[in-house]
Amino acid sequence: MIIASNFKTNHTRESAKEYLVKLNHFVKENSIKEDILIFPPSTALDNYKLENTIKIGVQNAYPTDKGSFTGEVGFTQIDEFDIKTILVGHSERRHILKESDELIVKKYNFYKDKCYKIVYCIGEPKEVRNEGLEKVLEYNFSQLDGIDLSYENLIVAYEPVWAIGTGVSATKEDIEETLSALRKSIKAPLLYGGSVKVDNLKEILEIEDCDGVLVGTASWEVENFKEMVKIAHEL
Ligand code: PEP
Numbered sequence: 001m002i003i004a005s006n007f008k009t010n011h012t013r014e015s016a017k018e019y020l021v022k023l024n025h026f027v028k029e030n031s032i033k034e035d036i037l038i039f040p041p042s043t044a045l046d047n048y049k050l051e052n053t054i055k056i057g058v059q060n061a062y063p064t065d066k067g068s069f070t071g072e073v074g075f076t077q078i079d080e081f082d083i084k085t086i087l088v089g090h091s092e093r094r095h096i097l098k099e100s101d102e103l104i105v106k107k108y109n110f111y112k113d114k115c116y117k118i119v120y121c122i123g124e125p126k127e128v129r130n131e132g133l134e135k136v137l138e139y140n141f142s143q144l145d146g147i148d149l150s151y152e153n154l155i156v157a158y159e160p161v162w163a164i165g166t167g168v169s170a171t172k173e174d175i176e177e178t179l180s181a182l183r184k185s186i187k188a189p190l191l192y193g194g195s196v197k198v199d200n201l202k203e204i205l206e207i208e209d210c211d212g213v214l215v216g217t218a219s220w221e222v223e224n225f226k227e228m229v230k231i232a233h234e235l
Contacts, residue, residue: 001034001035001211001213001232002034002036002189002191002212003035003036003212003214003232004031004036004037004038004143004213004215005036005038005214005215005220005225006059006087006090006214006215006216006219007038007039007040007044007059008041008048008059008092010028010041012044012080013043014023015182016041017044017046018222019066019222020056021040021102021192022221022222023054023224024048024053024054025048026226026229027053027229028051030230032233033049033053033233034136034229034232035055035212036052036053036055037054037055037085037117038056038057039056039087040053040056041133042058042060042073042077042078045058046081047081047205048226055084055085056085057085057087057119058078058083058085058119058138059084059087059090060073060090060093061074061077061078061086061107063071063103063106063107063109063110072233075110075111075153076085084114084116084117085118085119086116086117086118086119087119087121088104088119088120089107089108089120089121089122089143090108090121091122091123091164092164095161096172100202101143105145105146105147108120108146108148109146109148112148112153116153117155118153118154118155119155119156119214120144120147120160121159121193122140122143122144122157122158122163122179123140123143123164124139124160124161127183129162129174131183133181135180136186137181139183140158140178142186144186149185149187149188153189154188154210155189155190155191156182156186156189156190156191157190157192157214158175158193159177159192159193159194163193164193164195164216166195167195169194169197169200170194170203172203172207174190174208175207176208177212179208180209183209188212189211189212190211191210191211192204192210192214193214193215194214195217196213196216196231197218198218198224198228201213202231202235206235215228
């Protein structure tokens, strides 16, 4: 099972370190075997010494080794911290930062060539969900255009835009039918993301085609995230 935490624009370098020390201690003491992925902001990247089951990833990186891309980090900057995991296509980057499908595919291919573990996010807006499952699948599959689905280090995160950061998760039925339809074409692990919390985690992780979760808001407080890791571990 995969439990991922996206810090987004939260935590400082110091608080991220404190968080990771506490999480690492918890994982070690409880012999947690779940795969834990943590995506801190880029200012908090470092060569952390963590248990093997905890991996640090970047929330974003430009598809370049180095160069003139003001405000961006590239492969050289993240490789300094021996990072091998990246989030690509998060809806906040697609919708707020206006990242195009073309750039997202470029990032995917660039970091695939570097053998990164790629958590690739897809998900439909509310107006598409309102049109029913067929349209939802059409939309989500269109976001997979140009992506090599057979890449061995791929993880796909289904994150309906309307459920992200709203406190309102998709229903169990919505998640179930969407993941099972995606599963027909995707052999890679499938995560669900969108207002996952301690209270709904177990129900979501019990869905047949769900291999884990990507959590934002509910993961920012380490005690809460530890509770979520514990729930996954006990399943
Ligand atoms: C996310 O940012 O990927 C996410 C799922 O956020 P939240 O858990 O806050 O909805």
